[in-house]
Each structure stands twice: as C-alpha cells, then as structure tokens.
Amino acid sequence: MSDASAPRLRLLGPAEVRELAAAFDIRPTKQRGQNFVIDANTVRRIVRESGVREGETVIEVGPGLGSLTLALLEAGADVTAIEIDPALAEALPGTIARFAPDAADRVRVVPADAMRVTEIPGPAPTGLVANLPYNVSVPVLLHLMALLPSLEHGLVMVQSEVADRLAAKPGSKVYGVPSAKAAWFADVRRAGAIGRNVFWPAPNVDSGLVAWTRREPPTTKVSRERVFAVIDAAFAHRRKALRGALRALAGSAEAASAALEAAGVEPMARGESLDIDAFVRIAEALDGQVDGQVDGQVDGPADGPVSA
Template sequence: MTSLLGPAEVRRLAGELDVRPTKKLGQNFVHDPNTVRRIVTTAELSPDDVVLEVGPGLGSLTLALMPACREVVAVEIDPVLARKLPETAAERAPEGKLTVIEADALRVTQEQIGEPTALVANLPYNVAVPVVLHLLAILPSLRTGLVMVQAEVADRMAASPGGRVYGVPSVKLAWYAETKRAATVSRSVFWPVPNVDSALVRMVRRPPPADVDRERLFKLVDAAFAQRRKTLRAALGTWAGSPARAAEILTAAGVDPGLRGEQLTVTDFSRILEAADHHL
C-alpha cells in the first residue's frame, strides 16, 4: 500500500538530505497528499501509461503516480534528490515501478527517457514552458500532459488568439496539443510557500495543424511576436526581406497585413509560411 508524504515527512526528508528548496532551480515541494491525489485523478491515467515526471523533488507526486500507471520515469537535476528518490519509493510504494534519470529536463534526450505516454509534473516555475516544448518535440509518444505551473504561465499556455496573454508559448503549444487550464492550486500546499498561485494545465496531443516545417514555423512565430505592438507587415519585414514583401505574403495567405501577431492562430501562421514558399 502506497504511503504518501505529508508536511512532516517532507520536512524530515529535506532535513535528512540537508536540502533547502532553491529559487535557482525553481523548487517548491508539494506537501499536501490531497493535492497530489487530485493531480493524479485529473491526469486520467490508464494502468498501461508510462508517466514522465519532471522535477520529482522529494517524491510527493511520484508516490501518488506509481500505483496509477505501469511505470514512472522521473527526471531530476539535483543529484542528492535523484539518489534518494528510489529509496523513498521502495519504502513507500513497493508495488510500483520507478526509473530515475539524473538529468536536466531541458537537455534530456529520447534515448534517456524512452517512450512515455503521459507527462505529469509539478514543473519548476522558471523553465516550465521551455521544458514542455522540448519534451513534446523529442517525445512523439507523449499523448497527454498535466503540468502544475505558475497561474499566469498557465493562462499564457492555454490562451486563445486575441487575448492579452496570448503569445509565443500559446501558439507553439497549439502546434502540438489542445491545451486548457484544468484547475487552480492554492499556494498553501507548497513548501516553501510561493508568493503566487499555481494552476494545472491539461494537454491532449493532436496532429500538427498543417504540413509545414515546425522549426521554420516557430521562427516565423518568434518574429511575429518580437515587437508586439507592430503590425504583421512591420514585424515580419526582416523575416520576409522587407515590409512590402511581408505584406504580399500575408495578402497571399489571406491574412490582413494590418493585424498583429496575437490575433492569429497556429493555422494562420502555417498559411503564411506556405504562402512565403510559393512566393519565392
């Protein structure tokens, strides 16, 4: 029977390891068993899922995940935490299967991770979006994701075109998955208590919206948002070679050159790239 970590166990483990959560690694440890149970339920895992967890820390979420899936593959950058986690799991969730990889999630490779089917993680605040985009890019096997991130990052990840927080992360995530904000998480469930609220973001993988090169598309998106207040005609001037040529390409794609990047969907950007290729 799995035994989850409460506030006392989290502090005791941290004390034993002489671990102090660091701002540099964006660490905030969850110490509330109800919260990790809720995350696992919201993730809608099947017994066949291989779950990828990033930044498992002391193992609060790991222990809740293990009985709910076939295997947990945990990527931990901190060597002390990475060494301790298998012991904690063996002691508290003996029936489950866990693989711990000591690595930086931003640089980890598919060879190291294998073929996980679901991403479930309490992500370090400072690298949440780059980590998710890196993992979706290198792991076509990922079908679903549920990540806990800073509330305002969750809003950006799940934003629709036209909104104030819609930007590069919103467009790039939309290339891979349907993304929505699933729930808010109180700051009181963390140690140390962060000065912001968190939220859960749910992702369900879908086929790319167009048959264009992803890396080229992402460069186009970066260019469109590099100067947010500029119209697309101006913002894409350098990318296209000149504002006049940008306007031609946009018109050919059926996009008003007077619009701004935040008004376009990922499909609109794909049409612009296709139009540019036909206008060589």
C-alpha cells in the same frame, strides 16, 4: 489502483517532506524553482485530472522528494522521473523503497536536465505529469512535446499566469508565443488552480494546472522551426502590425505584405489574432518567395530545444 494491489504505499505529508529534506540535506533553491508539494490530496487531484491510466508509462519532470511520484504509482502508472538535482535524483529510489516498496520496480530515475535531454530510456511514455519549475516551465514542456511524439496527453502545474498563456486562444490579451507553439502539438486547456499553502516552501505566486491532449500537427511541408520563427517574430513587438513585425524575415515590409496577403491574412493584423494554422500559411507564403538568405535566419537545428 486498489488497496489490495498496493497495500504498503503511503503518500507524503508535511512531516515526511521535511524529514526527507533534512535526512538528505536538501535545501530548496529558487534557482531551480524547487517548491515541494506537501499535501496528499493535491497530488491525488493532479493525478486524477491528468487521466493517467493503470499500466501507463508516464514522464515526470522534477520529482523532487517524490510526492507526485508516489501518487502516480498509487494510480498504477510506471514512472520515468527526470531530475536535474543530483542529490534529489540519488535520494528518490530510497524514498520509493520506503513509502511504496511494492512499486519500486515501476520507477526509473533519469539524472538529467529535462530541457536538454535528447532521449528517454525505457518504454515510450504516453503521459506527462509534472510540477514544473516555474522559471523554465514553457521551454521544458515544448521540448518534451517535440522530443516525444509518443506522448498522448499530459497535465502540468505551472505559475498561474503561465497557465493562462499556455491555454489562451487567439484574440485573448494573454495569447502569445507559448499559446501558439503549444497549439502546434496539442489542444490545451486550464484544469484548475492550486493554492500556495500546499507547497514547502510556499511560493510567492499562485499556481495553475494545464491539461493537454496531443493532436496531429498542421499538414505542411514547411518545418516546425520555420513556423516557430514566424511566431517569434510576430510577437517580438506586440503592438506592431504583422507587416512590420515580419519585415526582417521577408526582407522588406512590401515582401511581408505580399506573403501575408498570399496567406489570407490582413497585413495590418497583429499576431495575437492568428491561430496556428494562420502562422503555418504565412510561413508557407514566406517560404515560397524568399531565397536561401533567410534560411539561416529562421531555421534552427531540427533536433534542438524548442524555444518559448
């Protein structure tokens, strides 16, 4: 957005972040993974890498004191901010009114747990941009991807190792449950690294950016919950061949082998070698050979949170 259309918008720096925290008696807690970004160049970079467009409705999870929120407003986005901390949720509108008075009507605050929210008020969001709490980053991301089919793209900042896992491809040493489940919803890639010194307080781990673009899920009559149960089982014991890993789902190792062969997968292969389409084929093969006894084992509630 040009200076002419947002003449009074200011981003937060270290002094402003600490001042706001003191004014609202906010003390960052490890329990909620609160590390506030204090560098304006970093939040501008996040917004630039996210590809947010002017006029787009964007979901932000954990806005904290508003550093990234202000950068999204600067780019011309409308922001729906989901904040679990009641004190931070209450404080955010005042911060926006102070630092971006002309953009205050483009922010709505949802005081809720992003991992448990079941509906989002306002226009359907097409973007997701967030500095996600490290301890719940994967389940929050997967839950929102499942909840909001309107989302077209996003960029999240997470712990560096988690970023590697989310963006990993089959065959990688870090490919696992997050990689496979995220691939159901989107094409995922690493989008850079973030240093520790841009946060207050500085975390004990490095951070990474993960960008994703929505893609159509695999075409199948098998539910997402059933496919995800196969993924969970495949990675429950990383060193175990799929024949043994899927034994409980299939009812026996022999039945698991039969399903794997029907899906075109070598029974002695391991989960880390399979892409999302292979997991779908296995779920379909299992679905074709098991009775209702297995339904209770693999199906979760269709509208429940997506586990990581």
